[in-house]
Every structure is written in C-alpha cells, then in structure tokens.
Amino acid sequence: MSAEPRLIAGARLALTTFTVAPVHAGRIDRATAGTAMALAPVVGALLGVPLAGVLLLLAPLTTPLVAAGVTVGVGALLTRGLHLDGLADTVDALGSYRRGPAALEIMKKPDVGPFGVVALVLVLLVQAAALAELAARSWPVVLAAVVTATAAGRLGVTFACRRGVPPARPDGLGALVASTVGPVALIAGTAAVALPAIATVPGRPWQGPLAVLAALAVAAGLLRHTVRRLGGITGDVLGATVEVVTTLVYLGLLLSG
Template sequence: MPAEPTLAAGARLALTTFTTLPVRAGRIDRTVAGTAMTLAPAVGALLGALLAGVLLLLAVAAPPLVAAGVTVGVAALLTRGLHLDGLADTVDALGSYRRGPAALEIMKKPDVGPFGVVALVVVLLVQAAALADLATRPGPAVLAAVVTATAAGRLGVTLACRRGVPAARPEGLGALVAGTVAPLTPVVGAIAVALVALAAVPGRPWQGPLAVVVALAVAVPLLAHVVRRLGGITGDVLGATVEVVTTLVYLGLVLSG
C-alpha cells in the first residue's frame, strides 16, 4: 500500500492531537508532525465554529453566563482537557523555581499543585466571563470572535514548534514536533487569523487583529522563558500555550475603551 500523502497525514494528526474527533491515526513522523503543527490554527478555527454554535444556541434559552460556562465545558470535552492539564503542569513546574530535569519531573506528577489550580481557575473564569460578554453580540461577531480566539490559541503551538526551539525531552510529543515548522509559517498564520478577527468586534475592526498580535507578542517571551527553565518544549508546554493565547485573545476582544 502506498504511503499516505504528507498533507493528508498531517491533517489527520492535527485532528487527533487537538480534538476528540473520531479520526483514525495514520502515518506519523517529523515531516507529518510539521504539517500537523502548521495546520493547527485551521483545526482551531473548526473547533471555534463548533463552540460558537454551542454558545449561540444556548444563549437563546439561558443567561449569557450559563451559556458561556457550558461552552467552556464543551471546549474542554472536545479537547480531552489536555490543554488545561498542560497549563496546570507547566505552571506548577515554573512555580517550583526548579530547572531542567527537576522541573520536568514535577510536570510528570499526576496531581495538581496550588500554582496549577490558581492558573486553571483564572483561565476558566476569564474565558467564561469573556464568552458571556460575546454572547450578547450579533451572531456573525460571535462566530468571528470564537473562531479567532481558538485559532489563535493553536497558532501559539505553531509558533512554539518553529525551527530553533528545542524539545525538553528526547521522547514524547515535544520531541516529535519541536523545530518542525518553518519560521515564516506563524507569520502567515497570524495574518490569516487577524483577517478573521476584523469581524470580531462590531464597530472596531482594528480591535480583533490587535488582540491577536498582542497575545502572540506576549507568548513569544513566555515561551522563551519556559525554554530557558525547562530546556525546551513539551506537550504540556504546547497545551499551556494554547490556553494562554486563547485567554489573552478573548480578553482583548471584550476590553472596551
């Protein structure tokens, strides 16, 4: 049987990595991994469209905050909660003030420490509050906003996997995907997400793209700090990046001035 084309295999790997969609695993190697990490924002956009639909449907029959809370729960369900788990593990490791293998050992522990708990609470609260505000906006703006935030979060993964960023361990997801993305790919992805963001804030087309740029600009030094502390990226770091960037974009979309 001929080998599966790289694009198809990459799309399959992206879907199985970032969602719970029932897609059968296929060919997996570093070339395919690079394609998957490049396609991550597109998977985020698909997920965002589903979540926007959930939010809009629930907002018809329930208060905005209830609709937002359920939408946050559905987002965790559709991603197995892996990104939230990665956020908690990464923050616990950074909060320990340990470096290298000692910090990585903390990330392997199944329990969640106080730093991780606080990070989860803050992120989930901010996301729910932002979605509650978005639920009161026109449908097209809600769709653009949720797609923007979820796509930008996965674009953070594309950014983290660019060439020059090492893996913290010789095995695991980080080792498979680290350094597999061409340097200009995140730039192209950012432009695409920013174009979608133009429709996210009615009357302020500049606010959506600005939220995306600021969130990614914050992610760059944060990733650099994590790499210095851990020695590279891991699957948990990628999950943490998704949640941090997504939350920052949501925050930027609901700020008013």
C-alpha cells in the same frame, strides 16, 4: 500502494492531537508533525464553529454566564481537557522555581499543585466571563470572536514549534514537533487567523488582529522563559500555550476605550 500524502497525514495527526475526533493517526514522523503543527490553527477554527453554536443556542434559553460556562465545558470535552492539564502542569513546574530535569519531573506527576489550580481557575473564569459578554452580541460577531480565539490559541502552538525552539526531553510530543515549523507556515497561519479577527469588533477592524498579535507576543515571552527553565518545550507547554493565547485574545477583543 503509495504512501499517504504528507498534507493528509498531517491533517490527521493535527485532528488526533488537538481534538477528540475519531480519526486514526496515520504516518507519524517529524515531517508529518511539522505539517500538523502548521495546520493547528485550522483545527482551532473548526473547533470554534461548534463552540460558537453552543453559545448562540444556549444564550436565549438561560443566563449568559451559564451559556458561557457550558461552552467552556464543551470546549474541554472536545479537546479531552489536555490543554488545561498542560496549563496546570506547566504552571506547577514554573512555580516550583526548579529547573531542568527537576522541573520536568514535577510536570510528570499526576496530581495538580496549588499553582496549577489557581491557573486553571483563573483561565476558566476569564474565558467564561468573556464568552458571557460576547453572548449579547450579534451572531456574526460571536462566530468571528470564538473562531478567532480558538484558532489563535492553536497558532500559539505553531509558533512554539518554530525552528530554533528545542525539545525539553528526547522523547514525547515535544521531541516530535519541536523546530518543525518554518517561517512560511508562521506567516500564512498568522494571516489566516488575523483575517476573521477583523470582524470581531464592529467599528474597530484593527482591534481583533491587534489582540491576536499582542497575545502571541505575550506567549512568545512566556515561551522564552519556559525554555530557559525547562530546556525546551513539551506537550504540556504546548497545551499551556493554547489556553494562555486563547484567554488573552478574548480579553483583547473585549477591551474598550
């Protein structure tokens, strides 16, 4: 029997890494991991569809904020809350002002410190408030906005796994995926996410793509700081990247002038 094609294996790994989909991971190696990280924005777009559906379904039945809060909760359920956990652990480590192994040790602790709690509350509040504002808009705009934000969050992971970014540990998810994504996948992923972003702000086709690029630029700066402090990326850093980019894109889509 021939080996499973890398694209299929990578898609399976991407689904098991970024969602609760009952898909068994097949072949796992760095080549497959690179394909999975390149496909991360596609998984994000797929997640965005049911989330937009939840928001659109509940918005007429309850208040916008309740509908938005439930949508955020469903998003956490569909991803096992791993990205939120990664955000809390990463912020706790950075907030400790420690470096290298000492900071990594903080990330491994099961409890959440004050910095992590504040980061979680802030991100969840901003995402819920943004979705509540979006709930009043037409369904094509809601769908485009939610798909764009969730896909962009995973595109942040693709960028974090680009060549030249080292892992912080010799094992774990970071070691498996670090430096596995080449420039072609980065360009293709950015174009694929920017396309639906054009429809997110009626009358301003430039605002959605600009929001995506600005969020990625901020995430790149945060990633450089994190790599300096930790020595590289970890699975927690990737989770934090998802939440930061997603939140920033929502903010960018709602800015008016």
